[in-house]
Amino acid sequence: MALDYSLLAVGGALVALVYAVVLIFNVRSQNAGTPKMQEIAGAVREGANAFLSREYRVIAPVAVIVAAAIYIFIDIPLGTNGAITVGFVLGAALSAFAGYVGMAITVRTSSRTAEAAKSGLGDALTVSFRGGSVMGMAVVGFGLLGLSLFYIAYQGTITANPATMAGLGFGASLIAMFMRVSGGIYTKAADVGADLVGKVEANIPEDDPRNPAVIADNVGDNVGDCAGMGADVYESFVVTAIAAVILGGLVQLAVKGTSVPSQLVSVVAANQLILYPLTLGVAGIIGSILGGFYIRRSIKSKPMAALNVSLMIAAVITVVIDYFIGQSLFGSNPISYWLFGSAIVGVVVVIVIERVADYFTSYLFPPVRHIAEASQTGAATNFLAGFSSGLQSTAPSAVVLVVALLVSYYLGYYGSGHDVLMGVYSTAIATMSMLSLTGVIMSIDSFGPITDNANGIAEMAGLEGNVRTVTDELDAIGNTTKATTKAFAVMSAALAAVSIFEAFQSEVNRQIGLHNLFAKYGLPPGGTLSFTLSDPHVIIGLFIGSLLPFYFSSFLIQAVGRAAMKMVNEVRRQFREIPGIMEGTGKPDYAKCVDISTAAAIKELAAPATLAVLTPLVVGFVLGPLSLGGVLIGSVVSGVYLAFTMTNGGAAWDNAKKYIETGAYGGKGTPTHAAAVMGDTVGDPFKDTAGPAINSLIKVLNTISIVFVSAVVLYALFV
Amino acid sequence: MALDYSLLAVGGALVALVYAVVLIFNVRSQNAGTPKMQEIAGAVREGANAFLSREYRVIAPVAVIVAAAIYIFIDIPLGTNGAITVGFVLGAALSAFAGYVGMAITVRTSSRTAEAAKSGLGDALTVSFRGGSVMGMAVVGFGLLGLSLFYIAYQGTITANPATMAGLGFGASLIAMFMRVSGGIYTKAADVGADLVGKVEANIPEDDPRNPAVIADNVGDNVGDCAGMGADVYESFVVTAIAAVILGGLVQLAVKGTSVPSQLVSVVAANQLILYPLTLGVAGIIGSILGGFYIRRSIKSKPMAALNVSLMIAAVITVVIDYFIGQSLFGSNPISYWLFGSAIVGVVVVIVIERVADYFTSYLFPPVRHIAEASQTGAATNFLAGFSSGLQSTAPSAVVLVVALLVSYYLGYYGSGHDVLMGVYSTAIATMSMLSLTGVIMSIDSFGPITDNANGIAEMAGLEGNVRTVTDELDAIGNTTKATTKAFAVMSAALAAVSIFEAFQSEVNRQIGLHNLFAKYGLPPGGTLSFTLSDPHVIIGLFIGSLLPFYFSSFLIQAVGRAAMKMVNEVRRQFREIPGIMEGTGKPDYAKCVDISTAAAIKELAAPATLAVLTPLVVGFVLGPLSLGGVLIGSVVSGVYLAFTMTNGGAAWDNAKKYIETGAYGGKGTPTHAAAVMGDTVGDPFKDTAGPAINSLIKVLNTISIVFVSAVVLYALFV
Numbered sequence A, B: 001m002a003l004d005y006s007l008l009a010v011g012g013a014l015v016a017l018v019y020a021v022v023l024i025f026n027v028r029s030q031n032a033g034t035p036k037m038q039e040i041a042g043a044v045r046e047g048a049n050a051f052l053s054r055e056y057r058v059i060a061p062v063a064v065i066v067a068a069a070i071y072i073f074i075d076i077p078l079g080t081n082g083a084i085t086v087g088f089v090l091g092a093a094l095s096a097f098a099g100y101v102g103m104a105i106t107v108r109t110s111s112r113t114a115e116a117a118k119s120g121l122g123d124a125l126t127v128s129f130r131g132g133s134v135m136g137m138a139v140v141g142f143g144l145l146g147l148s149l150f151y152i153a154y155q156g157t158i159t160a161n162p163a164t165m166a167g168l169g170f171g172a173s174l175i176a177m178f179m180r181v182s183g184g185i186y187t188k189a190a191d192v193g194a195d196l197v198g199k200v201e202a203n204i205p206e207d208d209p210r211n212p213a214v215i216a217d218n219v220g221d222n223v224g225d226c227a228g229m230g231a232d233v234y235e236s237f238v239v240t241a242i243a244a245v246i247l248g249g250l251v252q253l254a255v256k257g258t259s260v261p262s263q264l265v266s267v268v269a270a271n272q273l274i275l276y277p278l279t280l281g282v283a284g285i286i287g288s289i290l291g292g293f294y295i296r297r298s299i300k301s302k303p304m305a306a307l308n309v310s311l312m313i314a315a316v317i318t319v320v321i322d323y324f325i326g327q328s329l330f331g332s333n334p335i336s337y338w339l340f341g342s343a344i345v346g347v348v349v350v351i352v353i354e355r356v357a358d359y360f361t362s363y364l365f366p367p368v369r370h371i372a373e374a375s376q377t378g379a380a381t382n383f384l385a386g387f388s389s390g391l392q393s394t395a396p397s398a399v400v401l402v403v404a405l406l407v408s409y410y411l412g413y414y415g416s417g418h419d420v421l422m423g424v425y426s427t428a429i430a431t432m433s434m435l436s437l438t439g440v441i442m443s444i445d446s447f448g449p450i451t452d453n454a455n456g457i458a459e460m461a462g463l464e465g466n467v468r469t470v471t472d473e474l475d476a477i478g479n480t481t482k483a484t485t486k487a488f489a490v491m492s493a494a495l496a497a498v499s500i501f502e503a504f505q506s507e508v509n510r511q512i513g514l515h516n517l518f519a520k521y522g523l524p525p526g527g528t529l530s531f532t533l534s535d536p537h538v539i540i541g542l543f544i545g546s547l548l549p550f551y552f553s554s555f556l557i558q559a560v561g562r563a564a565m566k567m568v569n570e571v572r573r574q575f576r577e578i579p580g581i582m583e584g585t586g587k588p589d590y591a592k593c594v595d596i597s598t599a600a601a602i603k604e605l606a607a608p609a610t611l612a613v614l615t616p617l618v619v620g621f622v623l624g625p626l627s628l629g630g631v632l633i634g635s636v637v638s639g640v641y642l643a644f645t646m647t648n649g650g651a652a653w654d655n656a657k658k659y660i661e662t663g664a665y666g667g668k669g670t671p672t673h674a675a676a677v678m679g680d681t682v683g684d685p686f687k688d689t690a691g692p693a694i695n696s697l698i699k700v701l702n703t704i705s706i707v708f709v710s711a712v713v714l715y716a717l718f719v
Helices: A002-028 A035-078 A083-117 A121-153 A155-160 A162-202 A214-256 A262-267 A272-292 A303-330 A335-361 A366-377 A379-392 A394-415 A420-435 A438-460 A465-514 A536-577 A590-603 A606-623 A625-661 A671-715 B002-028 B035-078 B083-117 B121-153 B155-160 B162-202 B214-256 B262-267 B272-292 B303-330 B335-361 B366-377 B379-392 B394-415 B420-435 B438-460 B465-514 B536-577 B590-603 B606-623 B625-661 B671-715
Strands: none
Touching (some): A002 A272, A035 A083, A035 A162, A035 A214, A035 A438, A035 A590, A035 A671, A083 A121, A083 A214, A083 A438, A121 A162, A121 A214, A121 A272, A121 A438, A155 A162, A155 A214, A162 A214, A162 A465, A162 A671, A162 B379, A214 A438, A214 A465, A214 A590, A214 A671, A262 A335, A272 A303, A272 A438, A303 A335, A335 A379, A335 A394, A335 A420, A335 A625, A366 A379, A366 A625, A379 A394, A379 A671, A379 B162, A379 B671, A394 A420, A420 A465, A420 B536, A465 A671, A536 A625, A536 B420, A536 B625, A606 A625, A606 A671, A625 B536, A671 B379, B002 B083, B002 B272, B035 B083, B035 B214, B083 B162, B083 B214, B083 B438, B083 B465, B121 B155, B121 B162, B121 B214, B121 B272, B162 B606, B162 B671, B214 B262, B214 B420, B214 B438, B214 B590, B262 B335, B272 B420, B303 B335, B303 B438, B303 B465, B335 B394, B335 B420, B335 B625, B366 B671, B379 B394, B379 B625, B394 B420, B420 B465, B465 B625, B536 B606, B536 B625, B606 B671, B625 B671
16 A cells, blocks of 8 residues: 555656656747847857856765765664665755756747747746746656655665655755855846946846846846756755655654554554655645646736636645545544645645735835835835835744644644644645645746746847837746745745754654763653753754854855956956947857856855855764754744845845836836836845745755764764 | 842942942033034934933833733732832833933033044043943943842842842833834934935035934934933843843752752852842943043044953953952852853953954954945945845854853853753853943943034034044944944843743743643643743744844834935925025024924834734743743844844944045045945944844843743643
């Protein structure tokens, strides 16, 4: 019976991947536009590929070293048959591959979207949505495939020691952090650099082909918003699933040790609690595919509403399937109803945070309009309005988070007859249910950068006005959907953190018991280490953890600043040295700008990545597992709000500018618009570099800590 | 013997207050300047008084209601003879009084400083430093007086139940939050409003008497930076002392219950651990007075260096006195050396954070110069440079914090033969030792707003150039010293939080035991509730707590925006309707602008103050003490870094502007300067409204929770 459900998961993953292939053929069959458009799209594609291959060449040796370290220091001592190392390599490889596949198709969709925009909004929306769906399906397909194959291969090891799964998550999150950080720096260095010289100094419009940084800017949209976001959401999916699997495994071990109400005995016999999160993923894939069918060429207006309907359809179908899966897995055991309740909580969270992000970032609502209004008195008031709006958006997000945690916890707690661990498992199920909608969320998201690129191609190829109107409208929605996806990823980090912490704590205590380290940790024999707030080690860990998102962000924002300055100097040099460039007779050296962004993005990756990887190891080995546990929770607790502030604030600034460009407060060319452009420039690294990278940071901290916990417990200096 | 040390504390407090009176006479004997200068200073004084009396009229009924609630719901049920209510009233009244006295003298010092500036830098520095010292001495004098009188009056109650002290802290921190929030909104509404119309639209210089908001701006410096900062540091001093006293009391109770090594028995017999923090306050007062003597009229240059020497002298003297006090209190018990070690840690922390704040906010160092450089490409890059520099400053501050926590904890832990509670007490001693330097820190701080005002008076009274050069130089240093004091206050909140949490947890468990609530809390009889990170209630509390600084800040920044807009509209109206105003023949209606700031500041106080007071109560009564404990730690853990980001970033923006005004990058009148002015405007509510208010927010949460913990434990819904 158990094998059936793991094969079901493999089947679900294959459905997603096959559907992705179908979409790829569909997209490639569209008209790719005029030769001029294809030439531009080709240059963008070439730049994106150049970046990815250089990035992967840098990452590969790092990944090999990390894999070796895991094998020698963790797998061998633990006797886990190399499972953690294999998981790490598999997670990393599939992450890199998902990013590659997704980006390969988005760079091919943008010129087709620009071409489709000639026929109207519905056509452009459909083409770009299908391109985005390739990314969405690749992410969930590879994610679920990796999870289920790893489960099938190491079923025995996982059942005996659930934390073995963490290697897969560490691989995924390490690559995601690399992609997020360097992709984020790339895209914003090019964007800010292009804007500072182009719009501000040379007074030429955005995406003007005379600007030498214009191709780099478009490449950036692909490597940052497509490949970076794809890797990010891929790891969110994988890490969340792993958190649920580990928790399920821990509950099963506890039930077998009879410390948990016997009513659960019937649902752990065949690893049901471990398989349940994977099957939720299958439900989400089917829901996402069916929901996506709603996006059709016949849509003539209100594209945001259409995307929302698509999301709602996907959500309802997923929930219905969740119900039947629970019934099938758990039989007549009433736990199926309680856990189904948590699955509903997860889906509702997606819909609510989508509304919250929409409210704070769309120009149909007061917050963005207020930023536009504040732009009338200059850049300073624009900046304050945007930043305080970002800060404000943390409150409703926090309410969603807290209510979801509370409700899902109590569903599992009461449903299991007051078992705390089942409460936490239930929270993990809500999170997994949320992430099961990744397919549709990612499709809704990825159409954003595709239309942004289409916009650029339309401008550079000199397509006439109504194409730009269509792509502009879709682009503004793209800002909101991108903010939604970031909120989705960050929310998943916050919710998953509780389960991951539980797994971490249980692993710490298991290792203390295995190695008989009770005396070292000041415990009576058989005692357990409690991560209590009254222990200064825990508090110190919380302070270190909560620092990380702030400090990490400072690196990223400064990296964008430095890289943008290099770009500015290069663009100025080209304007000065290439004759006829401003008249359109001289051809700018686009490749040089692409190269600058690529080199800078990879160089600037080193410091923040080292910070993220070394901090948990140093804290763990020097201050001990109590402080390391504090770091895990501390980083989430401050990180979520800093991330919401930056991603929502950044999108709001961008759309305040777009709102003014629709004619509000005098429209383009006014000082009000100039102030809004400044705000947009500030928001760029907030929303596309620092803000979204916090999710990867949190998850790297989480997964690396679980992978290395056995060594930490043995070798910590102070404890 | 015990009475001796408490009388010593009273004596120390009286020394501070007598010295304050001496300084008042000294300052008032200085030449107050020309009739024109006195007229302007009089208008500022009048506006400041009007604000304070209106503010107090709003606060008084709130304080009466809170006092009644404490008496009915806490004091009567606990049978504490009204101690907590009396403490609350005393703490609140002394806070209000300290703010009043300090401000009364600073408004009188500014015109005298402007007059003294005619004779040179040393004269201006000395006069303004002495004015600031009145504030410093009033803060520590009233703080220590309240603490020691309360101790003498309720000695028996405190010894039996140390948490009784919390009422005093709650009174102090509630008033401080009101003063910080409304003072902060007042000062920045006036400042930003005056700048937006004056500098940006009408193109008249800062402090130009033609600007109708100019008096309101100067009033703001006094109510925000003097009265607000005074109340803030007063409560930091009181709450830190209380944390140490409560911890000392808890250790004493534990020793008497023989759960702690017997080597401590000899040092708890006469309440030594309770009295030690108070005597450290005495040492700091003497050190501060003597250190202040270094500031003399003969100083001709490098005023910052002179202030640093003054601080160093105060620190060394304080440490020496600390040593002898410890010897006298603890006799031959070796614990005196370990605790003396912690006292040294506290003093070293002051000196190091002073260096960190100086590095990140003075234009002599790279961070501020980098912001000035980034201003060349406009306001957007200026914003990003300043914000990321603020983010970056969190790291060294965190290192100081973590090292101080760790070292002071282990000193007490090893010194007592491995007692965790003594470790935390030792941390509290380090914090108290840090705060014992409040006198000199506050003197160094308060001279800033005094010179800022002197600057304004010099400009408005048309004093010639070299006066402005002197006051400008002192003003720039004032930005740095203000940032230092804020870092000092925030650091104290972070360090004190550990002790306060320990007190909170111990009180929770005492109440559970008293009322036999073990079953309600799922504990075995005699068991204790553990605030472990693996309990979702704690995690939920951490998420709610860590949200508060973000959300609270959004209110404050938006309040400044709204109030500044009202000011802008009023100034525009006056420019439009009052004939001859720009030619200097028509007189602006200053009073109207003062009134707008006052009304707005008091109105905008309601929402954030309600949030701060109601959140811990709602969380406590609905989600229970575990979540409330999470809120306490959560708010500190994110709050410190958000506060550092805003206060250091804000001061850096201000000084980047001042650096450009010294002639860098073309100086005044260039687009680079205009961009830097924008950055300064953004930094204003960061550094003077939202950033510093986070300290009061954290401390209100801490103290209100301890005061209401008995009721929370009894009546919590979920637990």
